Amino acid sequence: MPFQIVRNDITKMQVDAIVNTANPMPGYGAGIDSAVYEAAGKDKLLAKRHEIGAIYKGTSVITDGYNLSAKFIIHTVGTAWQGGKAGEEDIIRKCYRSVFDVAVNNNISSLAIPLLASGSYGFPKGIALRIALSEIEAFMSESDMDIYLVVFDEKSVSLSSELYGDIDEYINDNYVEEKNQEEYPDSNGRNERVVQRSESFAGGLASNGAAPTFSKANKAARKDEEEMLSDVCLSAPILEEERSLDDVVNNLDKTFMELVFSFADAKGLTDVEVQKKANLDRKAFSKLKCGTTKNPSKSTALALAVALELNLDDTKDLLSRAGLALSPCSKQDVIVQYFIEKKAYDIYEINLALFEHGEQLLGTQV
CATH class of the missing domain: 3.40.220.10 (Leucine Aminopeptidase, subunit E, domain 1)
Known part of the structure; x- marks a missing residue:
C-alpha cells in the first residue's frame, strides 16, 4: 500500500x-x-x-x-x-x-x-x-x-471539514444507518436491530462478528424492520447523471478491468498513471490487470473510479462489473459519492475524509 x-x-x-x-x-x-x-x-x-x-x-x-x-x-x-x-x-x-x-x-x-x-x-x-x-x-x-x-x-x-465545510451535513442527509438510529430508537436511544441489519447490508459485521439473534416475540418485528430498511436503502437519494445510449450499449460486454482500460484510453491515461492516481501498489494493480485477481474489493474499485475521474453514473457502471454497488447504508460510499458530485478527485483528500470518519481508505486492498 x-x-x-x-x-x-x-x-x-x-x-x-x-x-x-x-x-x-x-x-x-x-x-x-x-x-x-x-x-x-x-x-x-x-x-x-x-x-x-x-x-x-x-x-x-x-x-x-x-x-x-x-x-x-x-x-x-x-x-x-x-x-x-x-x-x-x-x-x-x-x-x-x-x-x-x-x-x-x-x-x-x-x-x-x-x-x-x-x-x-x-x-x-x-x-x-x-x-x-x-x-x-x-x-x-x-x-x-x-x-x-x-x-x-x-x-x-481536520482538513476535510476545512476544505469542504458541508461534508458532515451531506453525510447526515444521505447516510441511512444514522437516520434509522435517529428515527427508530430503542429505550437506550438507539435501534439495535436496525443498526445490525444496516451493518450487514453495507458489508460490515456486528462488533463480535456474530449474527444478531432475536427472541420469538421479536421475529415478526425483525422481518418488518428488514423489509423497511431494504426499502429505505434502495430508495435513498443517489443522484443520477445522464449517459448516452451509445456509451451504455458499447460497454455492455466489458469486464471490470476492460472497462477501466476503456475509460483510461478515453481520458489519455497510462496504466502507471491510473495505478498511481488510485493509490495502488504495482503488484496489486498487476494482479488486476493480468486477471490474477478477477474482482477487486470495494475500496479498490472506488479508488479506480476516482483515479479515472468518473462521474456518478460511470462509477456505478464500473462497480457493477465487479458485482458491487453504491449503498446509502455505507458511510464510505456516501463520502466518496460526495467527492464525486463535487468533482473533487484527489484521492489523498478523499482518504483523509474517510480516515476522519473511521472508514477504510481507498486503494488499501485488492
Whole structure:
C-alpha cells in the first residue's frame, strides 16, 4: 500500500525509517523530538547528534534507529509559523522534499512521517495538512515507497471539514444507518436491530462478528424492520447523471478491468498513471490487470473510479462489473459519492475524509 494515514505513536511504527522533527542544534525539545530520543535511547542518539552538529532549516539528516523498531531516523528541521508571510510554507515543503531525498538515497522502502510543523511550530492544521498531502502526492507520483502519515490524536486531522465545510451535513442527509438510529430508537436511544441489519447490508459485521439473534416475540418485528430498511436503502437519494445510449450499449460486454482500460484510453491515461492516481501498489494493480485477481474489493474499485475521474453514473457502471454497488447504508460510499458530485478527485483528500470518519481508505486492498 503506497500511502496510508494512521493514528499511532510514531516511535512504535515498524518501518524502515521514521521522521523526527528535530532541533537545529544538538539536543531535543518537547513533543515528538523528546519521544523519539526516549524510545531510541537518548544517550546514543544525542551523542550522534553532537557528531552531526547543526542542521539547517529545510534540510534533513539520517541516523540509526538504535532501540526503535525502525532501522533509521531521518531528522528534519522546520520553522515556526509567523503568519504565513515569512516563507514558512516554503521551508516546510523543503523539509518534506529533503526527507524524501534522504530516504531514496538510503534505499528506504517504508517511511513513517508525522504532520510536520503542526505541533510546537504552530502551523494551522489545515495549512500543515495541505502541505503534507501535496508534497507526499508529488513524491508518490514517481515513487513506490510505502509512506505512512502518522497522526497522534483526532485533533491533528481536520482538513476535510476545512476544505469542504458541508461534508458532515451531506453525510447526515444521505447516510441511512444514522437516520434509522435517529428515527427508530430503542429505550437506550438507539435501534439495535436496525443498526445490525444496516451493518450487514453495507458489508460490515456486528462488533463480535456474530449474527444478531432475536427472541420469538421479536421475529415478526425483525422481518418488518428488514423489509423497511431494504426499502429505505434502495430508495435513498443517489443522484443520477445522464449517459448516452451509445456509451451504455458499447460497454455492455466489458469486464471490470476492460472497462477501466476503456475509460483510461478515453481520458489519455497510462496504466502507471491510473495505478498511481488510485493509490495502488504495482503488484496489486498487476494482479488486476493480468486477471490474477478477477474482482477487486470495494475500496479498490472506488479508488479506480476516482483515479479515472468518473462521474456518478460511470462509477456505478464500473462497480457493477465487479458485482458491487453504491449503498446509502455505507458511510464510505456516501463520502466518496460526495467527492464525486463535487468533482473533487484527489484521492489523498478523499482518504483523509474517510480516515476522519473511521472508514477504510481507498486503494488499501485488492
